[in-house]
Amino acid sequence: MFDTFAEKRFLLKQLVKKDLTAKYKDSVLGILWSFFNPLLIMLVFTAIFSMLFGRAIENYPVYFLSGRIIFDFFNASTKGAMGSIKRNASLLKKIYVPKYMFSVSAVCYEFVNFLISFVILFGVMLITGAQFYLTSIYAILPIALLVILIFGLGLILAVCNTYFSDIGYLYNVFTLVLMYSSALFYPMEIVPGTVQKIFSLNPVYSAISCFREAVVYGVVPDFYTIAYLAAFAFTVFFIGIILFNIYDKKLALEI
Structure with a gap:
């Protein structure tokens, strides 16, 4: 898998480009929707939930958006990868293409949207007067581990x-x-202690928590949370590779 991936970088670029072109070809605003979508969602949720949690959370728009862009990236990319093989069944029946490339391209495409959302986050931080911290560099850790997951x-x-x-x-x-x-739009502190422990097992929450610690609160992400996220991410990553290699040749018969 890793050998063919190095040889297929051009194909990957074309698949990502195709997805970007297909999504926005009939839209007047085009790729600008990648900017407006997270911004509009933030405005709606802020208007609704800031009345409930605004006093408990400082700078609610930044708090919500910092969690939302992480979750949206996870949600959209995993769903895109899930349907990637069936979605490209007609192409797979005509020529040989490593099947995993479609899943990888779906994730890379959503990562481009995530980077755009990241720009929106920093724009909102500027507008709301949020403080920028040097610890923001540590945000790379949860993002990288989330990508692996x-x-x-x-x-x-x-x-x-x-x-x-x-x-x-x-x-x-x-x-x-x-x-x-x-905990996208509410503080975890309002959740009962037992439920908090259950929620802490959620790797997406771990990524969001570490990201907020680095970017929003200006502290180094918790070591144990990062370690848990890393262990979870690499375990799922290697299971995915093994499972895909086992069924790779059989998938063509099912699509």
Whole structure:
């Protein structure tokens, strides 16, 4: 897998470019929607939930948006990877293309959108007068580990979805539960202690928590949270690679 990936970098660029072009080809604003979408969501959620949690959370727009862009990246990229093989079935039947490339390109495409959202976050921080910290450099750690987790989970979902189409419906429910357990729009302190321990097992919440610590609060991310996220991410990553290699040749018969 790693050998062919080095040889297929040009193909990866073309697949990502194709996804970007296809998404915005009929839109008047085009890629500008990648800027407006997280901004509009932030404004709606801020207007609704700042009345409930605004006093408990300093600079609520930055708090919410910093969590939302992380979750949206995870949600969109894993769902994109999940349907990537079936979505490109017609191409796979015509020419040989390493099947995992479609999952990888789906993640890379969403990573481009994530970087755009990152620009929005810093713009909101400027407008709201949020302080910028040198510890923001540590945000690279949770983001990198989240990418590794997404790649592994994306490969697992791509295999599962090829055999069981219902996995897509189940995953929608799963991500909804994951969103509400990631403390996107509420402070974790309002959750009972026992539930907090359960929520802390959520790797997406771990990534959000570490990201906020580095960017929003100006502290070094908690070592144990980073260690847990790293262990979880690499475990899922290697499981994804092993599973995909096992079913790689069989997938063509199922699409």
